[in-house]
């Protein structure tokens with residue numbers, strides 16, 4: 005989340021607290037309503053206080069100044085405090101969500117203060133009594149529930165981060181210290197808990213993408229940590245260290261889940277319990293008494309999933325592209341889900357691919373079944389289309405923020421679940437469903453039939469959003485309500501009859517019975533017709549109420565009585581509707597666990613059917629994922645680039661093989677070239693030839709396979725990957741004070757220290773950010789280390805053609821290159837990977853393609869020719885790297901030589917020290933000094 009503008013402290017320290025303290029001293033001379041405002045503001049120093057006054061939320065003092073700037077609304081004044089104008093701005097209640105969203109996105113917290121009684125109630129206590137008000141909720145980025153404030157297709161986690169005391173000293177990020185993370189999406193009840201190490205924390209944060217992270221002040225003091233939280237898209241909120249209380253966490257969690265023992269949900273460490281404690285406490289604090297739905301927590305963290313660090317996630321553009329958008333990411337390319345919850349499920353699984361082959365196989369079985377059975381797949385997707393977000397509707401109702409439409413949404417969701425259950429039941433006699441699908445069906449089949457019947461009977465077909473005005477209960481559901489409504493409508497008919505009678509009695513044809521909010525019902529005639537009604541005998545019946553410019557208004561005893569009957573019938577009907585709403589909400593609350601489970605199962609079905617749909621339409625195949633060390637992709641494609649080419653109607657995507665480990669049992673499929681089989685492939689080739697695309701597509705195929713998806717290839721066999729690393733020649737990270745080279749080295753170090761023989765490492769032009777020889781030597785040593793020590797599977801793209809010599813020296817290193825064709829001094833990219841090393845870099849041809857001016861291209865050709873000649877002349881006297889200069893890299897000394905000998909060199913060459921007298925030697929020395937001082941620059 006960009007531009008986080010404030011950090012706030014629940015413990016009440018900082019600017020807010022100081023302002024509030026000043027405000028306290030102001031209580032003494034404040035008016036009663038001002039004193040109420042100041043008291044509430046003092047209790048909420050770090051939030052913008054939205055103070056309900058009638059149809060507006062008003063903001064005062066500094067809050068008004070801040071909000072008016074942030075929202076672009078007018079700043080006005082209202083009254084004075086201590087002789088100074090009070091700044092004020094207001095947000096209309098009916099547009100509250102829209103303004104809330106804008107403030108939350110900019111990193112503010114909002115305390116919503118409501119009127120807790122009717123102003124009429126207050127007046128009973130005396131003319132000057134102030135309406136009772138209090139804060140009913142703190143709105144923070146991690147505790148949102150409203151549809152308008154949430155992205156339907158993304159989770160919104162509140163994450164509590166706890167670092168146990170007594171771990172290693174020093175910064176947390178990058179360390180081996182253990183951190184516990186507890187994450188809850190209060191809009192759905194999704195809950196996950198786990199531990200990770202400081203070194204894996206950035207990757208976990210990016211995976212979780214929390215809306216807000218709470219941690220102790222001392223933990224958030226680490227700038228690197230807050231930077232990572234921000235990069236992951238979250239707001240960092242400090243909370244008191246004391247709220248990380250493991251015992252309280254255990255007690256709270258048991259209470260929320262309604263169990264006496266947590267054993268059924270796994271074993272939680274003390275640190276995890278402490279994180280859970282702080283999390284639940286913060287939810288309490290912000291929701292003020294309202295309890296969220298909490299699903300049984302899932303244990304996540306190191307070991308359960310393929311570990312992908314933050315840099316790799318960014319470099320592979322898994323859920324967001326480099327520009328921060330969803331578009332252009334892998335998620336965008338593969339997301340064919342038809343519901344919001346399905347999309348959230350897909351994003352969560354993509355962010356955390358599995359690492360155990362059995363789990364992956366089970367998921368693949370389910371997808372494969374739906375790939376094969378097009379009829380079931382399409383029927384399933386059709387039934388899911390338009391199913392509302394069950395989980396979020398249940399959660400809103402639990403928080404008392406739901407409306408009739410949420411109830412109807414639950415009915416619609418249960419209806420869809422029932423339809424799907426029946427659809428599959430009709431098939432199940434004939435078909436053996438894979439176990440994962442069977443389990444999903446079992447979770448939805450026949451669930452909630454009673455609740456569904458109740459909701460259908462009670463609700464009208466298209467109920468309104470808000471419960472406030474009624475109109476959502478079906479006629480016939482509650483006889484007492486029907487009676488009240490009949491009475492109300494009947495009285496309206498009586499009112500219409502009254503009007504006709506009064507027209508007859510007065511002879512005024514234009515007489516009307518009207519209604520407004522101030523007068524209620526009244527009789528209206530024009531000025532011209534008013535006279536007889538003001539005189540006897542009509543004035544006996546018609547009592548004057550108001551004279552307007554053109555009209556005169558009257559009332560009658562009968563009118564007042566009828567109005568009373570209408571109002572009380574309407575009030576009674578409304579009260580009865582609210583009762584029905586409360587009953588239905590209670591029925592939903594009683595079925596909460598079942599509904600959450602049905603919602604989760606529907607989301608998983610949507611996700612599975614979407615992957616099958618994708619596989620079918622994009623020609624993906626089922627990968628083999630096992631415990632071997634194989635990595636054999638035949639005719640692999642890049643899922644995102646392929647779609648982009650299709651959209652742009654560009655040429656076809658050229659499929660390529662990648663073999664970093666073959667299993668001898670599988671013969672090479674017919675029609676495929678024999679590619680080198682080596683753990684490390686060094687990929688050379690000109691710029692723009694497709695190296696990066698090739699590297700990334702193989703990493704993406706591994707991610708897709710391990711999340712349980714089919715993959716864009718003709719065949720794929722992957723020995724399960726434990727850690728995935730992908731680095732692209734890094735950009736500067738100036739914001740964090742690191743040069744390109746430093747970033748690269750830190751990241752390379754991370755890979756060399758963490759990769760194992762099960763890992764997949766993709767390195768794209770590492771070492772470019774420094775002097776040629778330094779970079780080359782580091783790249784050389786890194787490849788040797790990966791080969792000898794780590795033994796990971798590696799794709800290494802490089803412009804250091806000297807590195808290709810490693811293929812001859814190390815047993816499991818092979819060279820491949822991107823095929824290009826030269827045609828009339830132009831270069832044609834074939835995008836095909838073939839065995840061997842590049843012989844030329846074609847940089848100048850690529851520069852020409854890019855539109856460099858012709859004189860620059862010409863001059864570059866001359867310089868290149870000189871460089872190449874001089875490099876050949878230099879021979880091989882500089883050790884192993886120089887022995888195999890496949891391509892001359894730009895070296896400063898070569899450039900000097902390329903210019904040809906200058907006057908100084910010529911004069912020096914002409915000297916033969918053995919033939920010089922001391923006097924002649926001294927003269928020669930003076931001459932050389934003179935030539936040197938005549939030289940330009």
Ligand SMILES: Nc1ncnc2c1ncn2[C@@H]1O[C@H](COP(=O)(O)OP(=O)(O)OP(=O)(O)O)[C@@H](O)[C@H]1O
Nearest residue numbers: 656657658659690691692693694695696697698835
């Ligand atoms: N296999 C392919 N089939 C078709 N087009 C491709 C293929 N691979 C790459 N391309 C096209 O070529 C463009 C350049 O590819 P890529 O960025 O992978 O090249 P590169 O060799 O890594 O270049 P550089 O060294 O400059 O980063 C891509 O944007 C894509 O449009």
